[in-house]
Amino acid sequence: MDRANIVIIGGGVIGAAIALEASERWEDVFLLESLPKLGMGASSRNSGVIHSGLYYAPGSLKARLCVPGNRLLYEFAAAHGVPHRRTGKLVVATSQAEIADLEPLTENGRQNGVEGLRIVDRARILQIEPHVEAVAAIEVPSTGIVMAEELVKAYARIASDRGANIVTSARVESIEPIACGLRVRSAAGEIETRVVVNSAGLFADEIAALTGYSRYRIYPVRGEYAEIMRAKSHMLNGLVYPLPRRDGLSLGIHLTRTLWNTVLIGPTARYVADKNDYESGREPVENFVGYARHLLPEIQPSDVTLSYSGIRAKLLPPGTAGHPDWVIECDPQFPAVIHLIGMESPGLTSSLAIARHVIPIIRESLS
Numbered sequence: 282m283d284r285a286n287i288v289i290i291g292g293g294v295i296g297a298a299i300a301l302e303a304s305e306r307w308e309d310v311f312l313l314e315s316l317p318k319l320g321m322g323a324s325s326r327n328s329g330v331i332h333s334g335l336y337y338a339p340g341s342l343k344a345r346l347c348v349p350g351n352r353l354l355y356e357f358a359a360a361h362g363v364p365h366r367r368t369g370k371l372v373v374a375t376s377q378a379e380i381a382d383l384e385p386l387t388e389n390g391r392q393n394g395v396e397g398l399r400i401v402d403r404a405r406i407l408q409i410e411p412h413v414e415a416v417a418a419i420e421v422p423s424t425g426i427v428m429a430e431e432l433v434k435a436y437a438r439i440a441s442d443r444g445a446n447i448v449t450s451a452r453v454e455s456i457e458p459i460a461c462g463l464r465v466r467s468a469a470g471e472i473e474t475r476v477v478v479n480s481a482g483l484f485a486d487e488i489a490a491l492t493g494y495s496r497y498r499i500y501p502v503r504g505e506y507a508e509i510m511r512a513k514s515h516m517l518n519g520l521v522y523p524l525p526r527r528d529g530l531s532l533g534i535h536l537t538r539t540l541w542n543t544v545l546i547g548p549t550a551r552y553v554a555d556k557n558d559y560e561s562g563r564e565p566v567e568n569f570v571g572y573a574r575h576l577l578p579e580i581q582p583s584d585v586t587l588s589y590s591g592i593r594a595k596l597l598p599p600g601t602a603g604h605p606d607w608v609i610e611c612d613p614q615f616p617a618v619i620h621l622i623g624m625e626s627p628g629l630t631s632s633l634a635i636a637r638h639v640i641p642i643i644r645e646s647l648s
């Protein structure tokens with residue numbers, strides 16, 4: 282049987298970032314991932330946007346970790362050759378009625394420490410995005426895009442170089458307390474460990490239930506994408522977002538110029554019953570043409586094809602509205618188990634800042 286100091290459950294971008302940071306400080310770090318490869322969950326099924334920190338409630342974990350996470354991610358990506366681009370973004374008002382919403386959102390971002398925000402008029406919008414139809418916008422210079430799969434690989438590669446054990450096809454099935462810590466049983470065998478970090482994304486509530494902790498429930502919300510073909514991608518230079526939905530379900534269906542030079546339209550937002558259901562009942566491509574035309578009127582149906590989808594780990598039950606924060610806390614019964622639950626957007630952006638936030642909690646649990 283293996284002995285560990287720290288077992289991290291879930292090899293998405295957050296688990297991999299925690300493995301990276303933990304392996305710099307401690308020996309015997311294990312990262313257990315149920316699938317045959319890392320990063321196949323939400324971490325590679327997203328918009329790849331490096332968010333600025335504009336939207337989140339001041340003082341929330343999302344706000345406190347996104348702004349430094351943005352900076353850390355650019356630094357890491359540049360230092361380790363992870364493809365990325367600082368594109369900047371526009372959050373647009375498409376009618377006179379929406380203009381009033383730009384100021385409070387800008388003020389929210391400033392309170393969170395987002396730098397360089399300004400409200401711009403149609404002339405400036407046309408300079409940045411000549412094909413976009415909007416009357417005013419917030420210009421957000423610190424937003425960008427990153428190749429998420431490459432980011433996960435880079436975190437894991439460095440963690441592994443530092444001695445961390447990255448184990449795939451290792452679905453965790455049980456966690457039980459023992460005299461000197463916890464025994465974690467997975468499809469790859471048993472490990473005795475002093476600390477467990479539950480970073481299982483969509484399934485973090487089910488991992489928490491293994492220790493008897495059932496305070497939180499994750500509701501899967503699917504986000505679907507379509508893609509504008511490369512030949513037409515010159516219509517967009519960076520990122521264009523509508524104003525965020527008021528119910529808190531999503532930031533709205535936006536346009537993202539990708540690093541592979543297409544334009545993503547999406548993601549939509551719809552509750553699904555099954556956490557593994559990425560495809561059934563997908564929205565037709567015509568819907569995406571309609572969404573895109575709202576911002577980019579020249580788009581033609583023949584320019585658009587359906588693309589991938591991802592599933593958000595929402596703590597917001599269907600039929601309710603709100604902006605629940607991330608949950609990062611020790612298990613009330615087994616304090617050596619640290620749960621990360623509801624780690625939806627901006628989890629990719631904030632991954633390194635989240636990992637650095639978790640390190641002192643791990644240290645405390647090890648002492």
Ligand SMILES: Cc1cc2nc3c(=O)[nH]c(=O)nc-3n(C[C@H](O)[C@H](O)[C@H](O)COP(=O)(O)OP(=O)(O)OC[C@H]3O[C@@H](n4cnc5c(N)ncnc54)[C@H](O)[C@@H]3O)c2cc1C
Nearest residue numbers: 291293294295315322323324327330453482504628629630
């Ligand atoms: C549609 C969409 C768009 C998004 N856009 C952005 C964006 O533009 N910018 C941004 O910053 N964030 C974005 N996000 C959020 C971001 O993708 C997530 O916050 C981030 O990927 C969460 O990482 P994670 O490691 O917690 O989860 P995941 O990537 O889901 O990783 C969890 C891992 O745990 C594994 N696992 C589950 N159960 C077990 C088990 N029993 N044993 C072992 N392993 C297990 C899973 O297989 C999975 O690999 C988006 C998310 C979605 C869905």
